[in-house]
Amino acid sequence: MSATKTCNIVACIVAVGESGASAAAGKVKRAVEVIDGAWAGECCAVGAAAEAVAAACAAAADAGAAGALVVAMADASETSVQSVLQILVHVKRTEPGWLRVVWSEEGSESAEIRLALCRGGAAMVTASATALDEALTLAGGDAAARSEDQGVACPFCGVNGFDELGLWAHVPLFHMVERNEVSGSRCPLCPRKRLDDPFPVHLFTKHYPPHLPPHEENAQPGLLYAFALVVVVRPVDGAILVVQEFDDQGFWLPGGRVDPGEGLAAAAVRETREEAGIDVRLTGILRMEFFPRPRYVRQRIVFLAEVEDPNQRPKTVPDFQSAGAAWATLDELRQVSLRGSEPLVWATYLSRGGRASPLSLLHEAGGGLPPGVTNDDIASYKTRR
Ligand SMILES: [Zn+2]
Numbered sequence: 001m002s003a004t005k006t007c008n009i010v011a012c013i014v015a016v017g018e019s020g021a022s023a024a025a026g027k028v029k030r031a032v033e034v035i036d037g038a039w040a041g042e043c044c045a046v047g048a049a050a051e052a053v054a055a056a057c058a059a060a061a062d063a064g065a066a067g068a069l070v071v072a073m074a075d076a077s078e079t080s081v082q083s084v085l086q087i088l089v090h091v092k093r094t095e096p097g098w099l100r101v102v103w104s105e106e107g108s109e110s111a112e113i114r115l116a117l118c119r120g121g122a123a124m125v126t127a128s129a130t131a132l133d134e135a136l137t138l139a140g141g142d143a144a145a146r147s148e149d150q151g152v153a154c155p156f157c158g159v160n161g162f163d164e165l166g167l168w169a170h171v172p173l174f175h176m177v178e179r180n181e182v183s184g185s186r187c188p189l190c191p192r193k194r195l196d197d198p199f200p201v202h203l204f205t206k207h208y209p210p211h212l213p214p215h216e217e218n219a220q221p222g223l224l225y226a227f228a229l230v231v232v233v234r235p236v237d238g239a240i241l242v243v244q245e246f247d248d249q250g251f252w253l254p255g256g257r258v259d260p261g262e263g264l265a266a267a268a269v270r271e272t273r274e275e276a277g278i279d280v281r282l283t284g285i286l287r288m289e290f291f292p293r294p295r296y297v298r299q300r301i302v303f304l305a306e307v308e309d310p311n312q313r314p315k316t317v318p319d320f321q322s323a324g325a326a327w328a329t330l331d332e333l334r335q336v337s338l339r340g341s342e343p344l345v346w347a348t349y350l351s352r353g354g355r356a357s358p359l360s361l362l363h364e365a366g367g368g369l370p371p372g373v374t375n376d377d378i379a380s381y382k383t384r385r
């Protein structure tokens, strides 16, 4: 064990491992090198870890620095994990303001071990020297920015003295994985307001530092314009259904904007009826498009469809939706004027044997399982605790 000071932080390093002190020391060497290489090479039991923590705590107080715990877990045996959990619980109780890190190859790769360590009190599980260095530097800065006699307390750990920016930096590093027990209570920075969001969401968005580049969560509420287009193919000759647009813009695919409360598939069928006078059955998905723009997002889906009734004739009475509709073969599409290239693009694609993706790609109402997966297959599904 060792206690060394870097960047306003005294990091107490303890090693835990079944395989003996030297193996543990070897495994954790990289963790320790980050701090300053002063690893003592002892394999720590829980009691010894408590002593090391107490010594580091005194050293931190002398130096006017913050403390951090780095438990280096040399293997992922049940015994080692249990020892690490006991050390984490001890430090969480005695030094609630310390950053608690577990250095573990296994823990940083296994979802199960990572979850156990985090639920036991680790704020961070890593086997990356760069990541450990970054976290300790941030934690040192966090402590240096606090002032004892002013500022607010962190609602997770109770540590005092944060200003708005300080709390904004502290909470994600120290408490990102913790249960959001703060929800429903007040934000220490704006206690007069009721929290409408979980506290971390509120902190991130409502207290976002003005000097940082704007984050999209804080930009204009994300406007989404969704459109459904339909390529309807006539089986006899492969002609596709085209709509004659207003203002002599030429022909285009039936389709339009999805109405509020409407699904993509429903919009496709509705627009084809309104603009082309044809009732269709959707049979596949040709393309899903997503165009992010600074102020809004345009999303388009292009369906493949067939007619419900081969005798139904395209619309001929002009109205606000369209001037009428017609069938056009690939040759005809090369001759007539088009509002956009899409009819020609998709007619060409299909004429060359292009296929559509299955309609089951689209799950508009949420829920439902993909083909071949049953409820039995996912019976072991667990939510937290
Ligand atoms: Zn805290």
Ligand SMILES: [Zn+2]
Residues within 6 Å of the ligand: 187, 188, 189, 190, 191, 202, 203, 206, 207
């Ligand atoms: Zn607030």
